[in-house]
Amino acid sequence: MKAQRARRTELSAWRALAEHASEIGGLHLRSLFTEDPERGERLSLEAAGLYLDYAKNRITDRTLRLLVQLAEASDLRAHIDAMFRGAKINVTEQRAVLHVALRAPRSASIRVDGRDVVPGVHAVLDRMAAFAERVRSGDWTGYTGRHIRNVVNIGIGGSDLGPAMACEALAHYSDRDLAFRFVSNVDGTDFAEATRGLDPAETLFVVCSKTFTTLETLTNARTARTWCLAALEDDAAVAKHFVAVSTNAAEVSRFGIDTANMFEFWDWVGGRFSVDSAIGLALMIAIGPSRFREMLAGFYAMDEHFRSAPFERNMPVLLGLLGIWYTDFLGARTHAVLPYDQYLRRFPAYLQQLEMESNGKSVDRAGQRVDYATAPVVWGQPGTNGQHAFFQLIHQGTQLVPCDFIGCCESLNPLGPHHDLLMANLFAQTQALAFGRLASELRAEGVPDTQVPHRTFPGNHPSNTILLPRLTPEALGALVALYEHKVFVQGAIWNINSFDQWGVELGKILAQRIAPELSSEAAPEPPHDSSTNALIQRFRRHRSGR
Ligand code: G6Q
Numbered sequence: 001m002k003a004q005r006a007r008r009t010e011l012s013a014w015r016a017l018a019e020h021a022s023e024i025g026g027l028h029l030r031s032l033f034t035e036d037p038e039r040g041e042r043l044s045l046e047a048a049g050l051y052l053d054y055a056k057n058r059i060t061d062r063t064l065r066l067l068v069q070l071a072e073a074s075d076l077r078a079h080i081d082a083m084f085r086g087a088k089i090n091v092t093e094q095r096a097v098l099h100v101a102l103r104a105p106r107s108a109s110i111r112v113d114g115r116d117v118v119p120g121v122h123a124v125l126d127r128m129a130a131f132a133e134r135v136r137s138g139d140w141t142g143y144t145g146r147h148i149r150n151v152v153n154i155g156i157g158g159s160d161l162g163p164a165m166a167c168e169a170l171a172h173y174s175d176r177d178l179a180f181r182f183v184s185n186v187d188g189t190d191f192a193e194a195t196r197g198l199d200p201a202e203t204l205f206v207v208c209s210k211t212f213t214t215l216e217t218l219t220n221a222r223t224a225r226t227w228c229l230a231a232l233e234d235d236a237a238v239a240k241h242f243v244a245v246s247t248n249a250a251e252v253s254r255f256g257i258d259t260a261n262m263f264e265f266w267d268w269v270g271g272r273f274s275v276d277s278a279i280g281l282a283l284m285i286a287i288g289p290s291r292f293r294e295m296l297a298g299f300y301a302m303d304e305h306f307r308s309a310p311f312e313r314n315m316p317v318l319l320g321l322l323g324i325w326y327t328d329f330l331g332a333r334t335h336a337v338l339p340y341d342q343y344l345r346r347f348p349a350y351l352q353q354l355e356m357e358s359n360g361k362s363v364d365r366a367g368q369r370v371d372y373a374t375a376p377v378v379w380g381q382p383g384t385n386g387q388h389a390f391f392q393l394i395h396q397g398t399q400l401v402p403c404d405f406i407g408c409c410e411s412l413n414p415l416g417p418h419h420d421l422l423m424a425n426l427f428a429q430t431q432a433l434a435f436g437r438l439a440s441e442l443r444a445e446g447v448p449d450t451q452v453p454h455r456t457f458p459g460n461h462p463s464n465t466i467l468l469p470r471l472t473p474e475a476l477g478a479l480v481a482l483y484e485h486k487v488f489v490q491g492a493i494w495n496i497n498s499f500d501q502w503g504v505e506l507g508k509i510l511a512q513r514i515a516p517e518l519s520s521e522a523a524p525e526p527p528h529d530s531s532t533n534a535l536i537q538r539f540r541r542h543r544s545g546r
Contacts, residue, residue: 007364008495009371013069020066021329028460029056029434047315048301048478051467056434057322057402058330058462067321068311071493076311079492084307086112086268090499091365097499098266099273099484103299103477112268124264124278125296129289131243131263132281135204136175136288143237148204150179152194153282154224155208156216157353157504158271159245160184163208165350166275166283169343169476170295172412174286182282183224186216191223200231200241206282207244210271212251215508221255245278270499272353273484276477291473298477306485316482319464320489323402326462327373332400337380340407340426343471347406348380351483358487358498365497374494383407384425395433395457403463405430406479410470426465433461518543 008014033039033055043055059067082089086096101110101117109116134140138147153163164182167174174180181194195203205224209217221242228241235256243261244252252262263278275283276299284292302316311317326332335355337348359375380386383405394401407426411419436459439452447455466482468475491498517526517536526536 011073013073017066017329047305053465056463071311074493076492086110092500096268098268100303102276103296132284135285142201143232143240144201146201149202150198151204152181153206154183154220156184159208161350161353162275163282165346168346170287173291183220200228205242208279210247212246212248295473295477298474299481302478302481316485317489319486326402327376334377336403338383338405340383345382352378357501361496364495405465408468408471430463435459
């Protein structure tokens with residue numbers, strides 16, 4: 001990869017895009033579609049079983065050409081090659097970024113520091129599969145010999161959002177004799193509610209932590225151990241009711257979990273990119289090893305597409321470039337993700353971390369402050385619910401909110417008219433957003449003049465639509481990989497390190513400092529600013545007055 005070049009805003013493609021944006025800024029999707037009746041088919045693409053319609057974007061062919069030029073001028077191809085060959089592209093932590101190795105076939109070879117990592121990936125997958133089968137078949141029992149009926153995943157951030165999202169997304173394929181719960185928050189309510197009604201003798205905890213030092217996860221894991229041992233009354237029970245997923249064997253055994261019950265992953269897997277590593281153990285127990293492998297095949301199919309397709313026919317590249325177009329050239333500050341599938345309910349929350357933790361950065365790889373916008377705020381809720389809540393703002397508010405609509409052609413729960421109505425709503429929303437409703441149309445329908453401005457829809461609101469044939473493990477894998485690579489593309493073009501997260505560190509350090517100050521034995525006057533001191537004092541007073 002070439003050394004840092006000119007700052008992004010000095011690239012001729014960047015300048016040309018800025019000029020182009022002012023030229024076509026007012027161009028309406030109505031005219032783009034009128035001028036090109038084939039636009040709907042032309043601006044669409046299929047990859048790894050997913051269909052992307054990107055016709056309802058405020059772009060012309062020239063916009064796309066310039067965006068592709070920007071990708072080329074940003075050395076995107078070299079960045080992609082560097083990731084796939086295991087180069088240490090996480091520059092602030094000097095680590096390779098190799099989530100793609102997690103789904104590479106057994107025959108592949110990917111080297112980090114001269115060592116092929118693929119055999120290790122498959123060895124862990126095989127151990128996970130053997131364990132998952134034992135739990136599913138009842139061969140792995142609890143301490144008292146009872147079958148495991150509940151699996152509780154303890155983890156936070158990347159060690160929670162991925163498995164929680166995927167377990168819900170693939171619930172249709174899940175063993176319904178097993179219940180899956182997720183505990184992430186250090187708020188004791190999370191643990192209390194997740195374990196309410198569960199029998200410790202039938203409960204398996206999967207403690208997921210890359211570092212095994214995370215305060216929330218270790219606090220919850222200790223509480224889980226106490227909860228378990230209060231009922232089972234023998235330390236030996238821990239071995240039957242706790243397994244760990246981590247890179248840190250020393251801390252796992254210090255906690256008291258036998259490392260024979262630990263599933264490994266590696267420092268070249270970022271937390272938010274780890275759902276297809278051993279962090280997905282709860283998911284594998286839920287859906288079984290062969291369906292988990294189908295999911296990996298979906299990831300791999302999208303990886304291969306990303307690695308080999310030309311940029312103008314490359315789905316993650318196009319999604320990344322379109323996002324950059326809106327964020328950096330048309331002033332969008334947020335991006336909505338709207339799954340029209342109840343099983344994908346947690347997908348927006350998952351993407352929030354993937355996109356915002358990866359690309360919510362304001363210095364470039366060399367540590368220089370950037371002079372352009374990076375990641376937008378990602379948000380969303382499933383359709384159709386959002387239509388009856390926040391869609392008003394997208395249709396008639398003052399902000400530009402590009403949207404990704406995600407839907408499935410076939411329902412996993414075909415009930416009467418439900419699926420057709422769901423999908424009709426998805427299609428209708430993208431249509432209403434793009435084309436709006438003109439004042440002249442309203443007047444022609446006899447709407448009184450005073451109401452016309454209120455009932456006019458300006459349109460020209462852009463959206464992508466991603467269609468899955470059916471929500472299968474394979475399709476979910478392809479969908480997650482699509483967004484992983486979109487994030488990668490944007491990070492490369494913004495010239496930022498998408499793979500560190502220093503922004504979460506400061507709060508952790510301050511919380512560790514404040515925790516002992518909340519006790520009544522602490523020094524009477526806490527040593528902080530007046531606001532923080534007053535909050536701590538008020539909390540202490542309330543606590544001592546109880
Ligand atoms: C993800 C982040 C972060 C991480 C959590 C949990 O990319 O690094 O969300 O996953 O802080 O960390 P541990 O897995 O180390 O407990």
